[in-house]
Amino acid sequence: MTPDAYQWSPMAAMVMFGQTCRDVATIEPGSVLDRYAGLLDRWMHRTTAMPCEALNRVVQDGCSKHELRVGQAGKRELVSDLAKRTVPRDWLERHWPEILTKKHAQYVAKLDGVAKDRHVAYTGPSCALVLAVLFDSLEEIDDRLAAAHAAISQSKDPHDESLRAAIAAFKHGASLQQAGRAHGVTVGHLERWLRLLAQGTAESASIVACA
Secondary structure, three states: OOHHHHHOOHHHHHHHHOOOOOOOOOOOOOOHHHHHHHHHHHHHOOOOOOOHHHHHHHHHHHHHHOOOOOOOOOOOOOHHHHHHHHOOHHHHHHHOHHHHHOOOOOOOHHHHHHHOOOOOOOOHHHHHHHHHHHOOOHHHHHHHHHHHHHHHHHOOOOOHHHHHHHHHHHHOOOOHHHHHHHHOOOHHHHHHHHHHHHHOOHHHHHHHHHO
């Protein structure tokens, strides 16, 4: 696959290079795996990325709904425990054997971490499985993600002076977390600035010039 392919949507790249998924076994309508497959199909056709913060919010709401914990320490169950009970065993044996062999309430980082981490790149299938386990329909998942995305997009930006001060601190060697804490700016806002900077937008350029 050429570097240019990464500018296309996942589905467009697959069609262009003739790479398709293998046939899957019959999936019961309305099951966890049906939702999982449906999410992946929809996501393959997306042309924009879903912010990690929106995913975190939705997953944490789902965990709260099922009274699951999101942190590593604790006695309450996790998403991986719910998956162990609701996802067919033969499918887990093939794709997630660590879920089958885990102890009760034992943290499985590459699945349970989806509920909390914003700075780890979790795969689309991992995120889709978590959402499919937590919620009952694709429509509910889509609605929740869209609402979370809208709420984040409409959130008020921090004062320009605070953002500029945090950017200056980051440029002088502080980590994103340190710079944000020192000047009352969220890491999410600093990450947005870095994203704009990487894209070379005018908005980011003006902020950088003042920092």
